[in-house]
Amino acid sequence: MRKFLYFFFSLILYLLLVWTLDYQEVLAGIVASLLTAVLFGGYFSYEPNKFLQIHRWFWLLLYIPFFIWECFKANLDVALRVLHPERPINPGIVKIRTTLRSEIGRTFLANSITLTPGTMSVEIEDDNLYIHWIDVRATDLAKASLMIARPFERFLQKIFE
Amino acid sequence: MIETIGWIIIVIGVLFDLLGSLGLVRFPDLYNRMQAATKCVTLGTCGIMVGIFLITGFSSMGIKALICALFILFTMPVAAHALSRSSLIFGVKMWKGTVIDKLGEDKGREQIERDEKA
Numbered sequence: 001m002r003k004f005l006y007f008f009f010s011l012i013l014y015l016l017l018v019w020t021l022d023y024q025e026v027l028a029g030i031v032a033s034l035l036t037a038v039l040f041g042g043y044f045s046y047e048p049n050k051f052l053q054i055h056r057w058f059w060l061l062l063y064i065p066f067f068i069w070e071c072f073k074a075n076l077d078v079a080l081r082v083l084h085p086e087r088p089i090n091p092g093i094v095k096i097r098t099t100l101r102s103e104i105g106r107t108f109l110a111n112s113i114t115l116t117p118g119t120m121s122v123e124i125e126d127d128n129l130y131i132h133w134i135d136v137r138a139t140d141l142a143k144a145s146l147m148i149a150r151p152f153e154r155f156l157q158k159i160f161e
Numbered sequence: 162m163i164e165t166i167g168w169i170i171i172v173i174g175v176l177f178d179l180l181g182s183l184g185l186v187r188f189p190d191l192y193n194r195m196q197a198a199t200k201c202v203t204l205g206t207c208g209i210m211v212g213i214f215l216i217t218g219f220s221s222m223g224i225k226a227l228i229c230a231l232f233i234l235f236t237m238p239v240a241a242h243a244l245s246r247s248s249l250i251f252g253v254k255m256w257k258g259t260v261i262d263k264l265g266e267d268k269g270r271e272q273i274e275r276d277e278k279a
Contacts, residue, residue, distance in 0.1 A: 016228060019221040075177055075204045078197055082184040091193055092261035114238035115203060120196055121238075122245045123264055130264040132192045132245065139261050 003041030005051055007033050050160070059158040066155065070116045077118055081134065092136040096145040097127050099153060105160035112152045119148055167215030174208025177201045190256035191248055199241040206233055 014029040015021070050056060081089055100106050110121040110129060118134035131148055138144045184197025210230035217223040255262065 013228070016224050019224050071200075071204055074200050078184060078200050079177065079180045082180050082187055082197060082201075087187060089188070089193060091190075091256065091259050093255075093259075093264045094261060095263040110242060111235070111238040114199060114241055115234075116200075118196065120192070120199065120245060121242055122192070122249055132196070134193060134196050136261060139263075 001049070002044050003037045006041040006044045007037035010036050056159050059155060063155040063159060066151075067112060067115075070112075070151070074116045074118065078134070088135075090135045091133065092139070093122065093130055093132050094136060094139055094144045094148075095141055096129050096131055096149050097141060098129060098145070098149055100156060100161065102160050105156050108156055108160065109149060109152055112156075113148060116152075163218075164216050167212045169212075170208050170215065171212030174205045174212060177205030177208065179205075181205060190259075191253050192245055192255060195241055195245050199237055203233060203237045206230070 010033040011029055014033060015026070018025050018029070081087065098106060098109055100109055106124065106129075110124060113129070113131060114120050120132045121129050122132050123130040129149070131144070133144075133148070138147055178201065181197050181201025184201060185194050188194045188197055207230040210226040210233070213226040214223040214230075217226075249264065
């Protein structure tokens, strides 16, 4: 199952990269993806069944525009701080706690945090994430979790848990 | 029409790239610089890629640009995380205006740079 999904995704990636449906290319793609699937498929996903549940894809589709919007806001924020003559930064490292259980969910949370308003994950330890925040507004664990992680967790919980 | 939108997005992307590199110069310590470098450069470069896709359409080049943008989006935060984490472990000091260092408190070694007099 796992290897089949790996094969499927790598074949799609290959076809997108060559962008033709010539039978020779497709054949080469099938051979190459089969080889990679046999060699590396074991490392892929721990719970491959989740790929087949449609509602997860639906939430992922909702998550993408939300994420792009947050990312854009983050960039305007940082750009403003760069251009401001007094350089209004107030940095620090805060600790937050996540409710996500799965590894992949936490990975996505950390990546999303890194790309959005003034925050960057620097360390993950079990449930705790240490976040470098360019403008510290709450040092308290609960409040900081609410401000940084909550908007993403709402989506990621539906996608990965 | 779509081509014009593509060019506008490319220009916005280049502007964000420029701001990101400006932040690299202006911010005081490694961690703040990393913020500017990851965020602005990720959006800027992705913007350029999406602009190329809009101009060339569903051609071989446009699709490759989109895949490129996707891979940048996935790998950039990981790289930033690895760099900042390793520099924290290595003991790179934070700027003296830093407000709080929870990680240092938990690990028992604060890494905020202090003035000599204080």
